Amino acid sequence: MKTVVLFQRILVTFLFLCMVSFTACNKHPIDNKQVNVVFRLDDYSACSNTDMELRIIDAFRKNEACITLGVIPYVCAGDIHDPSPQDVIPLTSMKGDILKxxxxxxxxxVALHGYSHQTISAEQWTEFSGLDYNRQVKRLANGRKLLESMIDAPISTFVPPWNRYDVNTLRALEALGFSTLSADNKRGEVTEKCKLNxxxxxxxxSGLRDAVEASRTSSDTQPVIVxxxxxxxxxxxxxKRGSITYQEFYALLNxxxxxxxxxxxxxxxxxQVITDLSAKRFLMSKLDHS
Structure with a gap:
């Protein structure tokens, strides 16, 4: 009897060590895995800080990389969190020249970042989610028209203010020929039938270094960090709100x-290079982050 119990203990210990070893091996970085990192700077507008934007653009130029700017074509002249009627300020020719x-x-x-970035609700900040389909189409079309005229090139990416959108947003984007939506993993509705990226x-x-290292050990064969x-x-x-200096940012890029x-x-x-940015992959990612 003692022999049987001893054998069982040895067997359990052996299996446990095997599981630990297997788990440890799976946490090792995969040498040939490439981690894709995308930088998205939001709120470029007629009123944003041009000097800092030029410094950021220069940092990417020196590192031979490309950054995505979420551009507001007609920025709200007052408080973006106030839904009451306000004037808008079109993107200036100087800011347009920088983009071009x-x-x-x-x-x-260049990505379209809303129309005016003014909320339509005081309870929940959103510019598009909650609007009817036709009004969303109008805002998207008019905003894109200004940006395309400034850079003389098509705009195919939409970045919703506060990362909020709804089914009407998706329908409007597809109807207008947009190809890509960049929001977040938590907000917004989507079905697998949606054709957008x-x-x-x-x-x-602040969390980017850890995210890069974590991606190297993930099961995702083509990790993308936005x-x-x-x-x-x-x-x-x-x-008060700042978490990094420009020099620290430059060092991070390096x-x-x-x-x-x-x-x-x-x-x-x-x-162009990631094989699967489908709605199905996005839905699976939402489950992983829920």
Whole structure:
């Protein structure tokens, strides 16, 4: 009897050690796996900080990489969180020239970031979710028209303000010929029948290094990390909300560039090289983050 019990204990210990060993092996980085990192800077507008934007663009130019800018074509003149009627300020020709120059140089990828970025609700900040289909089509079409006239190129990516959208948004985007939606993993409705590419943001600047290393051990064969940031994330712009200085940001780009397993892409570039950015993959990702 003692012999049987001893054998059982040895067997259980052996199986446990095998499981630990197997788990440890699975956590090792996969040497040949490439981690795709996409930077998305939101809220470029007639009123955004041009000096900081030029410094950020310069950082990507020096690192021979492309950044996606979420551009507001007619930014709300007052408080974007106030739904009452307000004037809008069209993107200036100077800001348009920056976009066109960066786009032609392959440094900038231009995405439509709403129409005015003004909320339609005081309870939940959103510009599109909750609007009827026809009004969403009008905002998308008019906003895109201005941006396309400035860079003399088509706009195919939409970034909804506050990352909120609904089924009417998806219908409007498909009807207007947009190819890609970049929001987040939590908000918005979608079905597998949707034909859009989905590139939701998944990291902040402060969490990017950890996200890159975690992606190397994930089961995803083509990991994509979309980094969402704003000008107020820089301490030079907002001491209270800022989490990083420009020099730290530049060092972060250099760190990424020095990693052979990291590929820096824009949203448009990612849609060309990542084989599956489908609604089905997006829905599975939502389940993983729920």
């Amino acid at each position: 120059s960066g786009f032609n140089d392959g440094v900038l990828d 989905f590139l939701p943001y998944s990291s902040s600047l 980094v969402l940031f704003h000008e107020y994330d820089f301490k030079e712009i907002d001491e 760190w990424l560039k020095s990693r052979k397993y990291v590929r820096l892409l824009s949203i448009s570039q990612a849609t």
